[in-house]
Amino acid sequence: MKVIKFGGSSLADSDQIKKVIKIVSSDPQRKCVVVSAPGKRNPADTKVTDLLIRYANQAIEHNDFTNTQAAIIKRYQEIAEGFNLTTENFTPIKQAVIDLPKKEYPNDKYLMAAFKAHGEKLNAQLIAKVFTTLGIPARYLDPADAGMVVTNVPDDAQILPESYNRIAKWKLTTEILVVPGFFAYNTEGDICTFSRGGSDITGAVMARGLDADLYENFTDVDAIFSANPNVVESPHAIAHMTFREMRELSYAGFSVFHDEALIPAIQGNISVNVRNTNNPDAPGTMISSKIEPDKNYPVRGISASKNFCGLYISKYLLNKEVGFTRKILNVLYKNGVSYEHMPSGIDDITIIMDESNLTPEIERSIMTELQEAIHPDEMHIIHNYAIVMVVGEGMRNTVGLMARATQSLANAGVTLQMINQGASELSIMFGVSQDDADKAVQALHKEFFKLG
Template identity: 55%
Template structure:
């Protein structure tokens, strides 16, 4: 039995939905279908989720919503009309959209979560009806009924582990069950969502809960590639990779698959396959616990993520006086997370995502660090990128770091940080953001010559 998830681009309009119907019909083992909200139909289009966010903000601000609701309804209506979905079924979807402002919400955070979640919820309701019109024995299954309980965080929730026992009760279902991604419910019955992109997480949770043999994640690319196709012309496809490789690369900017979604799959040891809705016969990328390494290509992928900053702190005897603990306490005080903290004897740098900091918070944090640490020098640098080189074949191999740094040096890419994990399957470099593309090209040409 398989769990399949379809992203927003796969369900953007009736043409795309017809492809999804054929994929479901082609394999009777695809019995649990997780859907995202309708995505962009063309460049410059607006995702339904973004329209729902506008709708939520207008509701909170008591401003008119007729134009926004009209746009949302039209997106679902185009699909319903194309597949001749019964009018009574579509009217339920329309009524739900219009009644969202009248529901009871604990606060504006829960209101926003509920509005956003309805992109997936309504699409799942609609797609179940579409499958019925195509002769598939399908039924909508709400996360509340499936037993998907989440922690009480409206827009960044996590699964409560006991949910898996509840989900397992549906494992023997003979129907095709259509389940909305992205959200579940807290103990009070309020909708809570995963972080954005969380339909991938729902798919992996359901796959683990029903002990699926395989979790297929359908998107709009033929495979996961060794580098960003927007930077490298026709990069090599990665047909087999490990969970560890995918986690490292997702962290560093691979946007095909939500990195947190791998956790339930890893825990359930479930094969994950990324495939293209538009070319379903293509091989795609299989992600498993282990793989056979090709010695000629120790590196599997190269990725870069922009938008980091570094707080540099220098003080004599820094390593002797528990300054790291004081820094971490201040970060916790302002609910700030950090990515890395490379250090020397008398200095260290705190690297974090800079979108966490407003100018006001940045000034306050620096002032408090000065008071707490009395440093000899402190300053913050913006617009870093983190560059990752990842591959199971890198373990126990000598010379990989040398090849990487030589390639970057030839392009005059300055390294502000170097870090290699204990697993030996990844190397991380801190570089200037505007040098990231040149760095990726240099590394790709070094590790994937003549490809």
């Protein structure tokens, strides 16, 4: 069995969904289809999920939502009309949109989660009806019926382990299961959504639960590339990479997958094939647990993320002070801030954090409390901070790779604020200013992919 997931751009209108139906029908092993909400039909368009967020906010604030409600219904209606669905088939979907503000929710966060989830829920119901209308045996499988149960967090739910045994009961299905991505239900029966990349998470959960032979993730690109095509001209298409490489690159800005999205597939050792809905004959990128390194290309990919800041602390003999790091982490914990990395020297340490976790008030609180707790010689927060990652399974066996990387950055005029090599030796992290991030990626890509 194969689990196949389609993103929002693949499901934006009836013409795109016709491509989806052709792809699913071309392989009898494709028995579970995970769908996103309809995405943008053109660059100026609005995603259905964004319309639903607007709808939810209008309901919360008791503002008029008539136009938003009508726009959401129209998006689904256009898809239904593209397949000549009857009014009888479409009416339940229309009514579900209308009924959303009439329901009771534990609080506004759960209301928002329920509204957002209906982008996927209604699209899955609609696509299941399209399949059956075309004579293809299919059924809508709600996450509750699938057996998915999640933690009681409305907007960042985690799948509970017992879900997988329940999902396994659907393994012998003869129908095509059409499953909405992005959400499931908690133990109280309330809708909770996953974090970013939520439909990818659902696909990975279903793949693991069904013990799929392959998880195919269809999007709008032919492959995963060695660098962002918007930053590097004509980057290499990656034919095969490992889960570890994908995780490292996703963390630092690769946009194909959110870094948490593949964890269920990794845990189930289910290979993932990233494919293009608009070019389904392209082989795409295969992601699996192991790969034979390419000696010519020890680096698999290069990525950058500009949403970081660094807390720099200097104190003479800090390495001799027992509990020094713990005092720092206690202050961060009290202020609700997590850290990402902590490179250190004999007398200094840099705490790298997600910039979005800091407000001016939290920043002032952290600096005041740290001053009292550790009495640093010097301390400041470095804003305008970016992380650039160089990732590849072949790096650990390549002599001189660090020298090549730093020399290429020096030649490009990039000042390094931090260097950190991961414990697994499959990644090197460079801290640079945000202004230098793209320049750094370009220089590193030219160095490690110049053989192509």
